Amino acid sequence: MRPDFNIVVIGGSAGSLSRVLRLLPHLTKKLNISVILIFHRREDEDSVLHDVLAYKSEFIVKEVEDKDSIMRHHIYIAPADYHLLLEKNLTFSLDISEKVNFSRPSIDVTFESAADAFGESVTGLLLSGANADGVVGLEAIRKHGGKIAVQDPRSAEVSYMPQQAVDRLAIDLLLTEFNIEDFLNLVNRK
Amino acid sequence: MSADLNLTDEQIAIILSDLIEHYGYDFTNYSAASLKRRIQRLLTMDKVVSFAEFRHRIQRDADYFKRFVEQVTVNVTEMFRDAHFYRTLREQVIPELATRPLIRIWHAGCSTGEEVYSMAILLQEANLLHKSLLYATDINPAVLEKVRLGMFPMSQMKQYSENYIHSGGRNDFSKYYIAQYDTAKFDESFKSRIILATHNLVSDTSFNEFQLILCRNVMIYFDKELQDRALELFDNSLEKLGFLALGSKETLKFSSVMSRYKQLDNKEKIWRKVS
Numbered sequence: 288m289r290p291d292f293n294i295v296v297i298g299g300s301a302g303s304l305s306r307v308l309r310l311l312p313h314l315t316k317k318l319n320i321s322v323i324l325i326f327h328r329r330e331d332e333d334s335v336l337h338d339v340l341a342y343k344s345e346f347i348v349k350e351v352e353d354k355d356s357i358m359r360h361h362i363y364i365a366p367a368d369y370h371l372l373l374e375k376n377l378t379f380s381l382d383i384s385e386k387v388n389f390s391r392p393s394i395d396v397t398f399e400s401a402a403d404a405f406g407e408s409v410t411g412l413l414l415s416g417a418n419a420d421g422v423v424g425l426e427a428i429r430k431h432g433g434k435i436a437v438q439d440p441r442s443a444e445v446s447y448m449p450q451q452a453v454d455r456l457a458i459d460l461l462l463t464e465f466n467i468e469d470f471l472n473l474v475n476r477k
Numbered sequence: 478m479s480a481d482l483n484l485t486d487e488q489i490a491i492i493l494s495d496l497i498e499h500y501g502y503d504f505t506n507y508s509a510a511s512l513k514r515r516i517q518r519l520l521t522m523d524k525v526v527s528f529a530e531f532r533h534r535i536q537r538d539a540d541y542f543k544r545f546v547e548q549v550t551v552n553v554t555e556m557f558r559d560a561h562f563y564r565t566l567r568e569q570v571i572p573e574l575a576t577r578p579l580i581r582i583w584h585a586g587c588s589t590g591e592e593v594y595s596m597a598i599l600l601q602e603a604n605l606l607h608k609s610l611l612y613a614t615d616i617n618p619a620v621l622e623k624v625r626l627g628m629f630p631m632s633q634m635k636q637y638s639e640n641y642i643h644s645g646g647r648n649d650f651s652k653y654y655i656a657q658y659d660t661a662k663f664d665e666s667f668k669s670r671i672i673l674a675t676h677n678l679v680s681d682t683s684f685n686e687f688q689l690i691l692c693r694n695v696m697i698y699f700d701k702e703l704q705d706r707a708l709e710l711f712d713n714s715l716e717k718l719g720f721l722a723l724g725s726k727e728t729l730k731f732s733s734v735m736s737r738y739k740q741l742d743n744k745e746k747i748w749r750k751v752s
Contacts, residue, residue: 352726353697354704366726369697372510380508381697381726384515384551400510 290377290408292319292359295474296401296428298394298421299414300327302444304336306414311343313467314362318475322346322362323401325371325394327416337364353381365392372400388420398424402431409433410474412462416448425452434473436460482520488528489513495535500542502616503679504549506703515549522548547619551698555633556591558693559725560643563595565745567645570720571603574688580609583687583714585678585707586695587613590624590671591637596691597667598653602646606670612685614676621673627663629654634661678707683714690715693746694724708734715750722747 297307307324314322326336340362341348349355350364357363357377365371370382370392387393394413398421401409411428413421415438425435437453439461440446452458460466460473484492489512496502504512525531534541557563574580580600584593593613600606613624629637638650654661676684678695690711696704711721712734721729721738723746729735738748 352728353724354701369726370511372508372514374508374510378701380511381694382511382514382551383553383694383697383724384511385553396514400514403513404510 290321290357290405292321292408293474293476294323294357294373294401294405294409295320295412296323296325296397296409297412297414298325298398298416298424299438300416300418300445300448303414303416303438304339305444306438308339308343309464310467310470311340311362313471315345316360318471319359320474321357321359323357323365323371323373323397324362325365325392325397327390327392327394327420328367340364351379351381353379355379365397367392370396372396373404375404388418390418390420394421395424399427402427402433405433407432410436412436412438412470413449413452414438415443415445417445418448419451421448422451422455425456429456434459434476436462436470436473439463482525482527482531484513484516484520484528484531486513489516492516492532492535495532496542496545499536500539501680502546502677506679506700506706508698508700511551511698512549515551519545519548543619546617550617552588552617552620554588554591554694555640556595556629556637557640557644557646558592560640562722562725562745562747563599563640563644565741565743565747566596566722567599567603569741569743570689570722570747571599571605573718573720575603575605577688578608580605580689581612581685581687582609582689583612583614583685583691585614585676585690585692585711587615587620587624588617589620589629590627591629592691592693593624593671594627594629594663594667595641597670598641598646600670601667602648606666609670611671612674612687613671614674616675616677616679618675621675624671624673625668627665627668628657628660629663631656631659631661678710679703683710685714686716687714687719688716689720689722691722693722694727696727697724705733708732712737712750717750717752719750720747721750 346362348362372380437449440450600609641650654663737752739751741747
């Protein structure tokens with residue numbers, strides 16, 4: 288099933304929350320997208336994260352439960368301690384199997400799964416972080432016809448993760464504080 | 478997962494139908510995305526270079542089929558995982574079971590048994606273990622052997638001990654096991670109350686009636702249709718006023734059995750069969 292909206296998957300570690308918060312006010316219902324957030328974090332931060340995001344956004348914010356539907360104008364948060372996968376029938380599956388890149392949820396796992404399920408409809412954005420999780424997944428998104436964006440490492444709290452991506456991949460957009468419009472056009476492309 | 482060989486959905490469908498034909502195991506209603514990921518992981522680990530090689534090996538080599546089941550099903554578990562869940566079992570569920578002459582509990586998809594031993598500890602502390610039976614079942618015979626041994630890595634005990642304390646445990650956790658080099662061997666008295674059996678939630682039926690069924694983070698690997706089938710099976714295996722416990726991100730909502738169940742007030746993922 289090809290969705291009639293685009294899928295935006297954003298991955299980062301704890302330090303990237305502030306970047307997401309600055310992005311949220313720009314995500315309005317004019318955009319034909321659904322957003323999925325993968326944060327490396329501790330389990331006890333979950334409810335706070337939900338509330339902080341919901342306060343800043345026009346979209347409905349939801350921490351994913353198993354087999355939830357993927358819908359337009361929602362922001363889905365991967366629950367702590369589960370990998371988050373996307374099914375072709377526009378639902379989520381959760382998975383508690385081994386950590387990947389020392390992480391669960393792993394950004395790679397969700398990026399790869401989104402790429403496999405929804406190909407050209409996917410945009411991946413990799414933010415600040417301290418390990419290489421996400422780079423392999425970005426590559427998969429690109430290979431399946433999606434677009435990839437990376438936070439400018441110079442503006443990232445922890446630059447290792449985005450720097451890995453910039454060094455190793457051909458990026459469609461380097462996200463800075465000044466080109467948010469370009470990013471919105473990228474995720475909203477037809 | 479940078480496997481050079483990437484199977485298409487059609488190739489995976491062929492493998493799944495081979496498994497039914499040759500071994501009677503039906504994975505077709507597993508969550509497609511996670512199943513595919515597990516199969517790709519196996520291909521990478523085993524350095525499989527072609528679909529034809531993989532298919533041939535599964536068809537002809539029963540030992541390799543065993544490996545397939547062991548690697549594709551997920552066996553990540555821990556003792557007292559989600560401490561607040563175990564606290565609710567302690568405070569709200571076990572007291573309800575205490576009056577029964579015999580307490581029967583089913584751990585469906587028990588994996589390597591960490592949850593079964595956690596439950597046995599709770600029952601012991603409530604002084605109920607002597608009249609309880611814990612049925613531990615899994616699709617994968619290899620993990621049941623681990624449950625039988627009751628041996629877990631010593632390296633995990635610090636974490637498990639913390640989980641245990643958070644669940645309301647008051648004892649020194651180390652009194653429940655004997656350290657043998659890098660393993661913690663759990664007390665023999667637990668083993669005598671545990672009954673092991675292979676059971677496939679896809680194809681097997683109800684085999685007893687229980688007061689409590691736990692199936693946590695097992696049905697996340699099933700699609701909606703198979704989840705409903707498994708829930709019907711649990712419903713048929715649960716006494717009236719019995720309890721059904723699921724994983725922290727699973728729900729009975731939108732399922733076919735939902736109308737007969739009421740979730741505990743504290744919103745823990747435990748439901749009581751009310752009619």
